[in-house]
Amino acid sequence: MNEMLSLSTSIRWQDIADIALNSYLLFRLYALFRGTKVFRMLVGVALLWFFQEVTVSLGFIVSSLAIQGIIAVSAFIIIVVFSNEIRSVFRAKNLKAVFWGFPKESNQTPVEIIVESVFEMAQKYCGALIAFPGKKDLQEIVQGGIPWDGLVSKEMIKSIFWYGNPVHDGAIIIQGDRVTEVGVILPLSKRNLPSSYGTRHRAAKGLTEQTDALVVIVSEERGAVLAAKGTRLSVMYSKKDLECELLKHSGRRIKQQGHVKKENFGIGLGTAAVISVLFVTGVWFGITRGLNTLITLEVPVEYINLAPSMEISATSENKVQLHLSGSQLLIKSVRPEDIRVRVDTSEVVVGYNAFTITTENISLPPGILLTKVSPKVLELDIDTLITMAVPVQTDWVGKLDENLILTHAKISPQRIRLMGNTRILGNLPTLYTEKVSLDKLSQSGKITANLAIDPTNLRVAPGSKDQVTIEYQIRKRAEDEFLPD
Missing domain, CATH: 3.40.1700.10 (DNA integrity scanning protein, DisA, N-terminal domain)
Known part of the structure; x- marks a missing residue:
């Protein structure tokens, strides 16, 4: 009794609509093709598919592959051999005759x-x-x-x-x-x-x-x-x-x-409708409520709707483990990219925030059930974004030739506007360029250098450049400027 109650509560309105739609499509196929050789071939293909599923469940690898090949060949034969019969069925003035109309019983030839x-x-x-x-x-x-x-x-x-x-x-x-x-x-x-x-x-x-x-x-x-x-x-x-x-x-x-x-080569339309519903319902239960299988997947967390003036400075976890259950057929087809875990951060405040992961945060394929989430709670540290002009300094490495002296170096622009959270940007007195090697310099000139910025914490503010120009002057060392050995 408890299992029946659990089953009834787990069925969604989408499941009922799914069963109804496929039952109607199956019924329409019967209504359009009954009494034709195409219909008999379709029944044969359906029986082959049933036996193929049985062989798969029993572990008969060669038999299942052989039946699968026969099904593919049969489908090709139906399309090629019975093309005229299929075309005559769908030869209608409008789609209403295909999806809603019923073939009228023709009067008997006198x-x-x-x-x-x-x-x-x-x-x-x-x-x-x-x-x-x-x-x-x-x-x-x-x-x-x-x-x-x-x-x-x-x-x-x-x-x-x-x-x-x-x-x-x-x-x-x-x-x-x-x-x-x-x-x-x-x-x-x-x-x-x-x-x-x-x-x-x-x-x-x-x-x-x-x-x-x-x-x-x-x-x-x-x-x-x-x-x-x-x-x-x-x-x-x-x-x-x-x-x-x-x-x-x-x-x-x-x-x-x-x-x-x-001659009666088929069954009544009312009986066909009932059989269609029972058949599709049985297939649906076999796929979605078959042998229950468990699986654990690690899925990244997406943080959405964060205000432009705020930034996530730290998180307790960037991924969560999802324990899922479902029929073996559906579980085999599930991939991590088919599942999404989203956290709405539109109402966060500066500082510590905690979010409990529920089914509302998780998007699962149809027929897959969530049994457990680990960790259940995610912690976020939110900081305010600020913009500040930071002085830039060239990061020289290496050394000049002993006969040369770097007499002057000018960097432009001297300050770069950066965006970042208050904790990092407020404690950044100077911004360095990427390393500039002195070993390769032999005369005065200009070079362009990128900024040494960690993009996960800082970024250049809109309107500012992410490169600087360094103008330098080099001269030869005078004899009296040589250092003694």
Whole structure:
């Protein structure tokens, strides 16, 4: 009971939103791809991923790597092989159809009406070409179609292919119970076909070789009825043959009693939504609440919002140790740079300040929990920044040649304005340059030297230079100026 209560209190609103978002995305994938070969492949990839996680947890190194490679290859195959099917799913007028709309159940094709119409036209030697699309889109393959959108009826089909109709030489496309286009030009097959096959036969084969459509042909010369699907071109000797072919293509089957039933390759949308939520919730708990692992990381402390007039002169610690816990999968991915420890110094005072490190000061990746901080308290010594002009002096090193004398040296500017805390800057009587070697000087001239400043404690005030110019004069030593040996 205590574990359940602890679990419920540890779940954030972000976790609930995370589960809801991913559940909806998974549900949308099912709603868009159900009944397609892509969906079955995605289910297979999901099962492979599950087994790959199992092999990793059991320590099967070779098996886990092999399954991981199979998953990568499968993803590539889905994209390449089923590109047309994926494109047809996402072919929408706007994003609303992808993220919110549901695929409407198309009205069933009136098989009996089509069968009767086809065989009546065959008896009268009236040529016809009827295409029934499958999952693949035909728009990029066919040409010259005229939008029709008429309800399928025996009279309409026969009138379209009647000799006097201007569009009787083209094909019609039937989707559901509607004739969507007439006068359609189908691509001709490039394969070698028997000489007895006419243009309609070659057009039917050309379309079925490139798509998963079913095409019904009525031969004008022989009055025969044929059905083309894939690489197969079959003669329909009876109405029953054609009826079975149309039912098979539309995913319907005939029960023993003679009733037609739609093949069900999926589950209801309501059930799919529940399964999506349960699945994502299970994955979320497996990742975030799996085998608990502990880790200790040392993270630098960032002091933010310090007033420009103040400076941190000393700190008790610049880094803190964080003891973290989480699932093994998440803990393995955590790096020190992913975690930030920040202390707000906007309300500090001059002198001693103490800060207690809490969860509000620490930014952690999702799913990672803080168990302990060491040290718990940070101490800061705050001082006021002041600006002061300090005299500059050249730091000479080495010695001149014994025949030379340095007679004069002038430094410019003679004072440099520095910024620093009162404790350091107030006890700095003179600022030296970096070391200037006398060994290299042989005649009068000018040199530029940098200032010897510790940037952690002092810095040059705005408007002042961080270099000085030293003008010096050197002359040869007179004989009476030589020191005795």
